[in-house]
Amino acid sequence: MEVAADLLKKIEDSYKTFSKGQKRIANYICENYDKAVHLTAAKLGSIVGVSESTVVRFATELGFKGYPQFQRALEEIVKNRLNSIQRMTLTNDRVEDSDIVETVLRGDYDNIKQTLEALDREEFNKAVEAICASRRIYIVGGRSSEVLARFFYYYLNYIFDNVRIISSDSLAESMEDVHRIGEHDVIIGISFPRYSMDTVRVMEYSRKRGAVGIALTDSAASPMVEYARYNLFAESNMASIADSLVAPLSVINALITALSLKNKEKVMDTMRTLENIWEEYGVYKTSQDSEELSGL
Structure with a gap:
């Protein structure tokens, strides 16, 4: 959302037009946006000495439909601007006096719930069709997103013969890995704040080469969106x-x-072959094996 990306600048540009109460809100947000992101409109108003309705009007005058949308814009700023030290400080403020397990797991639960409600099913289905129709499938994800890229790569290899994962060790190696990418290929880029510039550059290069880009990222404000045809x-x-x-x-x-359901027969054949290999070479330990060992 463009308004979210320019929120602090918009506040600065509009500052002279604000009332005294709105200026107090603006000052607090610009100096403490990492704290304001978790405040209700009533709590923010109480801190700066204005009414809840004044806070809500402040949000709408900046172009937001309401305070919740304004708060999401603050979340985008926090995710993109905070470094690791600031994140740790923010975490201490949020969970120091609470049940850490409940706070973290409930946060993950809320993330899944919001994703479930907001994920564009049509965009999802188009991404699936693009992957199925591609000549080659490339996956790129740097920094903490590398674990997601490798998980996806592991299972896609059960479905397709043409999957490649892009090295994240250096930008030069990443570019070498995609130098043959073309218009009949798909590249799946995975990146979340703080975004990996190497991943963004690989997506940019792939778009120039005509590949179909699929971005798995956090929002429309992500730099990944510019280089992807489909965004999840x-x-x-x-x-x-x-x-x-x-x-x-x-x-x-x-x-x-x-993707497995779209390629059901092929996946079933692959899994039959692999199950025979796993059994023959004792890849997995079964509960029966454990019982036999315990009886020795």
Whole structure:
């Protein structure tokens, strides 16, 4: 959302037109946006000494439909601007006196719930069709998103013969990995705040080469969106220095399931072959094996 991306600048540009109460709100937000993001309109008003309705009017005069939409814009700023030290400080403020397990798991639950409600099903289905129709499938995800990329790559190899994961060790190696990408290929880019510039650059290059880009990211404000034909958004609000990747992983699971069903016969043949290999070479330990060992 463009308004979200320019929120602080918009507040600065409009500052002279604000009432005294609105200026107090603006001052607090610009100096403490990392704290304001978690405040209700009533609580924010109480802190700066104005009414709840004044806070709501402040949000609507900036172009938002209401305070909740304004708050989401603040979340975008927090996700993109906070460094690791600031994230840790924010976490201490949020969970220091609470049940850490409940706070973190409830946050993950909320991320999945919001993703479920907001995910564009048509965009999702188009992404699935594009992957099925592609000549080659590339997956790129840097920094903490690399774990998502490797998970997706692992399971896509059960479905397709043409899957490649892009090295995230360096931008030069990443570019070498995609130098043959073309218009009959798909590239799936995965990145969440703070966004990996290497991933964004690989997506940019792939678009120039005519590849179909699919972005798994957090919002329309993500730099990934510019280089993708299809965008799948998942909530990833951080719990601490670690990114919350539960909701993105759920979207990946949904993609794997949809792609498996689209290629059901091939996947079944592959799994039959693999099950024979796993059994022959004792890849997995079964409960029966454990019982036999305990009886020795």
